[in-house]
Amino acid sequence: MENIQKIIAKNLKMIRKTRGISLDRAAEATGVSKAMLSQIERGESNPTVTTLWKIATGLQVSFSSIIREEPSEVVFVSMQDVDPVIENNGEYRVYSIFPFDPRKKFEIYIIELDPGCCHVSDPHNEGIEEYITVMSGCLKMKINSETFLVNAGSSIRFTANKPHTYSNPGADIVRYQLVMYYP
Known part of the structure; x- marks a missing residue:
């Protein structure tokens, strides 16, 4: 890679x-x-x-x-082989697992937030949706003025054309899968 x-x-x-x-x-x-x-x-x-x-x-x-890298017909992805995009002094890590493919209109990420990390996301373009499934920890999501606690094994979907914040209120790393859908 x-x-x-x-x-x-x-x-x-x-x-x-x-x-x-x-x-x-x-x-x-x-x-x-x-x-x-x-x-x-x-x-x-x-x-x-x-x-x-x-x-x-x-x-x-x-x-x-x-x-994204150039695609191939069969793709096997191991987290150890993916270099994350890092923000918030290394407390917020984004691993691009399956990059955007215009034929499929989505992309998939694994994201990790360290304890206490808060990442504010600007609104995305109109119609873009985020589908999040928390794999470990508890993700606190603020979408506009509403707050949601998404525990491991739970999911949330929202239209991402509004301000939204991802934060980790717990003592353990939060790891979640994010699917971005582009209409």
């Missing part, structure tokens, strides 16, 4: 070049500085999840299209 920074660099550059978008236009569309975008494209920066979401939203592509 290729280094995640190299994958992001190659994919971002390809997306931008394919669409004929300059770094200046990409910076304007995403709210990420031209210098940062350039560093990411050269593989010199390890962007945060928030930065990658800004890029994906601004360029109107899926999150995983920025972090």
Whole structure:
């Protein structure tokens, strides 16, 4: 498996070049500085999840299209072989298990939150849905002004075009599977 920074660099550059978008236009569309975008494209920066979401939203592509490797017919994924995208000082880790495939319109992640970690997600594009199944721990979800406690073995689904927060109020790591559906 290729280094995640190299994958992001190659994919971002390809997306931008394919669409004929300059770094200046990409910076304007995403709210990420031209210098940062350039560093990411050269593989010199390890962007945060928030930065990658800004890029994906601004360029109107899926999150995983920025972090995916080339597909093959049969894919076996082991967590030990996946480099996570890390945020919140390493307390929030996103493992891209099955990246976005436009024919299927979804992507699958495994996410880990350390005790006390709180990750705020900006609203996604209209119609995107999140399907979460907690595998271990207790995930506290705040969607708009409603709060939900999702225990291991339970699931939650919501339209993700509103502010939402993932947090771990417990003493153990929370691990959950996230399926992102793109209409």
